[in-house]
Amino acid sequence: MLPHSRSTAMRLCLLTILAILSFTTATTASSAAAVDPTSVREDFINTNLHRILDLTNPSIMREHSTVVIKAVNDAGAKEYYLTVPAEISEKSLAVLEVEVRQSKNGEGVKAVVMKDKYDASRSAQLYKVKLPNHLKKDEVVYLIINAAYTNAVKPFPKEVTMKSMQHLEYQGNAYLWSPYRSERQKTTVRVPRDEVLRFTSQPEPVTKNGNVVTYGPYDNVEPYASGFLHVHYADPKAILVVKSLERKMEISHLGGNLAVQEDYELHHEGAKLKGHFSRVDYSFSQWNHHQTNVVKDLTITLPPDAKHVFYRDTIGNVSTSNLRHERQRSVLNIRPRYPVYGGWKYTWHHGYNVPTTSFLKRNTEHPSQFAFRIPFIGGLPNVTITKAVVSIVFPEGAKNFKIRKPFDMDRVSESTTYTYLDTTGRPTITFEKHNVVDEHSQPLLITYELPATSLLQKPFAVSLAFFALFALGAVYSRLDLSITKDPKAEQEQLLQTYRSTVDKLARAETRLVNNLASVFRSLKSEKRLAEYKDATADIEVKIKAGWAKLVDAAKQAENAVLTTIHPASSSPTTTTKATTTTLNGSLSPAATFAAQIRQLQRLQEQRLAKMRAMHEHIVRATTAKSDAKLDPAARKELESVVANLDREIEQLAEQIRVAGQKLVD
């Protein structure tokens, strides 16, 4: 206890010196400018005032004040002023809201609070509260002032061991720092536990009851009165400060999906770890961890229908997380890679997908108008966020944005984001705000227009790209970039066009032959072989026409090659020589091709002839059978002839197949 009180005493000394110094500067300043009209105000008095300093949350200090104000001027007044020390206003004040009530428990009206002048003499920042009604003389209203401060409490001692309790201290003013005179006021300090090491007992009366320390009530407090208030109390909770939060949301109309990702950089600013971390001590003191300021896990609230939840950090996925769905919300419980002790930090990002149904509404009158409503922050409560950057990515083609902010932002900017298959990019609105606390999880409302046609932009762009690709391919395959023409390749290319026709003809022929065979078979089974000739005449004509076409094709191919290679030469005899035999004496491709076609045609002719012959034999045999008995020797001979023919036809068919393939390759 001794060193503590000594240091407090020293601090008191310092504070007095500072106070004196500031007082002297103030007096010199005021002597220069006779009376500062903003300093002390007399249009109101605070008739009754109760202030509660809520220290139960180590990261955020909340101040709830109920002030009964009375207008004292004859003219009455409409503007009430609040003062906050400049330093606190700049660095620590996160929220300042005022509600005006006509009676203590009556309906409240939110009043507009504006930052006003800066009082240099007292280094005080003034805030102007616009009351909803002009107050006449002696009229009374209730003001409910809610404020939240960050960095308000500090750990003392600054370092604790792994197993010991953390203590925090708060320093402030026992009075409300007001430019008005107060008739009666009281300040209540609420700390998380009964265990309060020390609290200033001046100005009297000061009482402690459980976890509540009460200063006052005081009567007739002068404007800008100050009384040093200091509370030193036990609190095992960590002071968590998110130095940077980046929250990115992406709306997809096609998928009806909202993708959210949040990047955190979390610092533990509670009492630092004294000595070093020891795993043995850590595991053997498991049952005492709630007594120390170690952070083992964090609970993050997500929308109830969140899915595809992930939790990663810079070096990969962290497997120690747990997600459970409840009716009103989903709870993501994450465990950092290591227990976070005082002075340590941890960074991570998590994200999820959620259907847009609960965030995005379509205007029923104007179907292309949409309203998007989402909390500014949310998820991890009870932390201070030093800097929050929230960006919302809208679908491609969205325009005419109207933004309704629940509070002032430090910066709002627009940009364009490009992601998968974007062409014109997605409009993005980025909000930036410093010093953010739980109270800021109020909804942002953004309305925008998205014409139905822009939904087609993406498929259109993709098909256009593919079309371009194919078109390019088509053009490229027709380009000839060779320096010298290769006559062989040239011919080959030309012949390629004939190959397909030849292939078709060859296939048609085979089909017709098969057809012929099947007609024969069916006639045979029906014992109508006499009609065979008539039935197949038609097919035969077709086959022969095919042969003629084949021969034609062969000739055409030859001629075409001749005319393209030597279009100028008039005498056909010389050109034939030149192309059919090249320098080496081997046949030119065109000549080979023609020869192959002719060969194929010959084979086909052979096959048909053989087939015919076979059929004839069988027809003769069957007709003979019906007339008279065939003697066994002749029958056997006939059978062998037929079998031979059949085998030959098979072989020919195989050869034709091969020849046809050779032509195509």
Added chain:
Amino acid sequence: MLGLSPSSESAWLRVTVLSLIAILAFSTRLFSILRFESVIHEFDPWFNYRTTIELVENGYYNFVNWFDELSWYPLGRVVGGTVYPGIMVTAGLIHKVLNWLNFPIHIREVCVFLAPLFSAFTAVAAYLLTSEMKNTSAGLLAAAFIGIAPGYISRSVAGSYDNEGIAIFLLVYTFYLWIKAVKMGSAFYGAMTAIFYFWMVSAWGGYVFITNLIPLHVFALILMGRYSPRLYVSYSTFYIIGTISSMLIPFVGFQPTRTSEHMAALGIFGLLQIIAFVELIRSHLSANQFQILFYGLISGFFLLGLAGLVALTVGGYIAPWTGRFYSLWDTGYAKIHIPIIASVSEHQPTPWTSFFFDLQLLMVLFPAGIYFCFQELRDEHVFVLLYAGTASYFAGVMVRLMLTLTPIVCVAAAIAITTGLETFLTSTGPPPAAVAVSSPTLDEKKGKDAKAAKSVEKKQKNAPRVKGVWSWDAKLALIVPITIMLAQFAFHCTWVTSNAYSSPSIVLASRKADGSQHIIDDFREAYYWLRQNTHEKAKIMSWWDYGYQITGMSNRTVLVDNNTWNNTHIATVGKAMSCSEDVSYEVMRKLDVDYVLVIFGGAIGYSGDDINKFLWMIRIGEGVYPKDVTERKFFTERGEYKVDEQATPTMKNSLMYKMSYYRFPELFGGGPAHDSVRGATIPNKPIKLTTVDEVYTTENWIVRIYQVKKPDNIGRTMSAASTFGKKRRRRVRKRTAARRSTAGRRRRQD
């Protein structure tokens, strides 16, 4: 099938099958992603990943000029000049193109999926190469083999972002282009070979294999009397463009003209010029004159060249072979001269089992394929033979080089199976003598097995029963076993991939009692702790294995890392780990060490920990500091390596031992402290650390981090300072305790 002509139909079929194989090759490598996450694996990939990020963020020129002060403290590392930039540039380019097309894929994903992607390309390259050797059906088979062969998968699973990941594709494709060039005598293909060779040089040190194999091929062809203008054109084009472009890589620089590894290529280039010259003269001279000139010229040139080479080597213009190459000839070399190379497990000679583990069926088919190559022995088959011979030798010497053997094994096995199947399936019977029409050649029937088989069936209805190779039972006797073996092979490959090669090694998995997976993430826990909670400039000492991971994941300076170029520096760290605290403290102070990181598996049974690697630290340390470190002293009288009661005093006093077992017995609450890796009981006597403080130990004790204490204010040794303080404090405590106890007694008396 599609109403197309047979040729385009088979082309479509081929494309479809090949793309399916490529997809299979890609997806079979994704086990670790499905099981764990998309994360960079192991050790070296972390360095590649870090440099890729540097490249992507700061551009190519900054990357080439990058001086990395995080590694090799206090020396640092000129990354641009000491790295093969191929893989980083490849990944960076892919990333850039995707981003340019508005696909904002994170560079990590590009890196993780790079190796599987290139494996798919490798399958295509193997298809092309084998098609040149045999035919397209063999090509498809080879593509399928290389797509799933574990020997290749071992280095190309998703997350294994290492040079080999793209190098094997480049190797196979370069060889394909080379074969094409030789076949056609085309300068275009020669130039393409050179360009892919350049890519390969930029990607992997194994490019030396190409540098020597292609000249060897040329040389063999010349010896076989197969010199031709085609050979001259292709090799000359390849060599000139390839060599000049390879010298653009800063790490390679003038090596192609100055080191012995590259001399063979240069020599063959010269030889080709001479031969071409001789050929030219021969066409202008009579045979007699030519004879005289020939001997004079050839021997003169040869002697001149040899003398020049020797003179340059002696004069120091050409560097002699490096130690790594000697270790390729003599497997015992490294153990004696360069323990650091021998300490890497992948540099050990390959055990026989691992051939079968990695290649299974292919290993059996490999010789058959080689035999069939001998049968045909065209120019490209000579290449296969040479490749197979050299790669088999190297794969036997070093486990790691199994990788270069795998492609050729796949090619040879595919040739073997295809030849076998063709012999049995496409021959339709004894050659028909009766038909006079020009008989179709065998060649045209290849690759149309199915159709041929159909026609065979048809034929059998009419023809008399055939025997021998042509009978259906013989065909069945071949097809059924081959089908079974191939299916078995596929199962084996999947099993090996899933069980042996798909662990990221920075994340470990175990099974809980209920069978669910439990992830052990101690490495990242410790690395992330270092990243977040230590000073940015902190220097971390650990064994070199973890260097890349610490710089990659913790973003902190390390003393040594996996780029083991400086043996002395590593030995210094080895010395610091193996000496007593006071000696180590001096070393650590000199090296500005702030934190020491050790891996300790005793608590959970992780066998790859530092105590098991300790012998190598001692050996490497002894190699440079024989006065301070003696390996013998770490063994007991009976020559055993012990960590329990019987451990030698040197062992017990070594920094590594102390840091590993510091407060370990306390875990067991007074019972026998059981080290589950070594099955030893650690003495319960508390270990006192005087020069370092424990600052962090991970959940399962795998990583332990210690902070080096500040030196004593009045210049005592740390041990003296600590005992001085302790004694005094103890006395004080005793006294107060005594007082308190007497006070208590008094109170009780009251």
